[in-house]
Amino acid sequence: MxxxxxxxxxxxxxxxxxxxxxxxxxxxxxxxxxxxxxxxxxxEAFGAPVVLFCYLDRTMGPGQWGDAGMYLQTVMLLLRAEGLHSCPQVMWTMYRKTVSQIVGADDGLVLFCGVAVGFEKEGVPRLRTGRADMTETVSFIGV
Ligand SMILES: Cc1cc2nc3c(=O)[nH]c(=O)nc-3n(C[C@H](O)[C@H](O)[C@H](O)COP(=O)(O)O)c2cc1C
Known part of the structure; x- marks a missing residue:
């Protein structure tokens, strides 16, 4: 992973x-x-009833893997627009052979990740995972 x-x-x-x-x-x-x-x-997909599995054609390179990340981000935002929540799960790649058998993906496809989709459980305290400060993660050149 x-x-x-x-x-x-x-x-x-x-x-x-x-x-x-x-x-x-x-x-x-x-x-x-x-x-x-x-x-x-x-x-158990954290209790979500649905998991999307995102595959790329095996011939794709780093640029297209970046495209897939952007694509999935848009899917996740569209899910929010429908009142749904989601959680990307790269962990499914550990079981890629089983997942591919179940969804019928051939060897020409490589599993990027799963995305658990469901409605948020009400009454559970909301956790936002910490983020590193932008000064640690971004370099502004020429500013
Ligand atoms: C591509 C990708 C794969 C991820 N895979 C997993 C995973 O397998 N298991 C997991 O618990 N969290 C995984 N995460 C992290 C969570 O999906 C989530 O992004 C993180 O908990 C931050 O959530 P928040 O924005 O609600 O704080 C992954 C995140 C990304 C972007």
Missing amino acids: YPAQLASPYLDRLSAAAAQRYKALGIVRDDPDRPMKIAALNS
């Missing part, structure tokens, strides 16, 4: 975001069953 040698600051941000998200779902960091519980929640 991620580069094998994911270094700082990316790895730190990834684990901080995961810690926040899964703590909000009741899974604490020192729980010995944490990996299993995280996998279970993800495989």
Whole structure:
């Protein structure tokens, strides 16, 4: 799902975001069953009734992978316009063979990610995962 040698600051941000998200779902960091519980929640699409699977033609390159991210962002915004919520899930790529069998995707397609879609559960405290400050993530050149 991620580069094998994911270094700082990316790895730190990834684990901080995961810690926040899964703590909000009741899974604490020192729980010995944490990996299993995280996998279970993800495989249940966090309770959403629908998962979209986004595939790219295997011949596509980095530019087209960027296009797919932008495309999915638009899909997610359109879902909000319909009152729905969504959650991209790259975790499905760990089970790409099974997913491809079920949805009937051939070897010419590569799974980018799943997107869980559903209505927000009411009464659950809202969590917005922390974001790194823009001064850390963006360089304005010539300003
Ligand atoms: C392409 C992509 C793949 C993701 N895959 C997963 C995933 O497999 N499991 C997961 O819990 N969160 C995953 N996330 C993170 C969540 O979908 C979500 O973006 C994050 O929790 C921030 O949510 P917020 O904007 O509501 O704070 C992924 C995000 C992106 C953009």
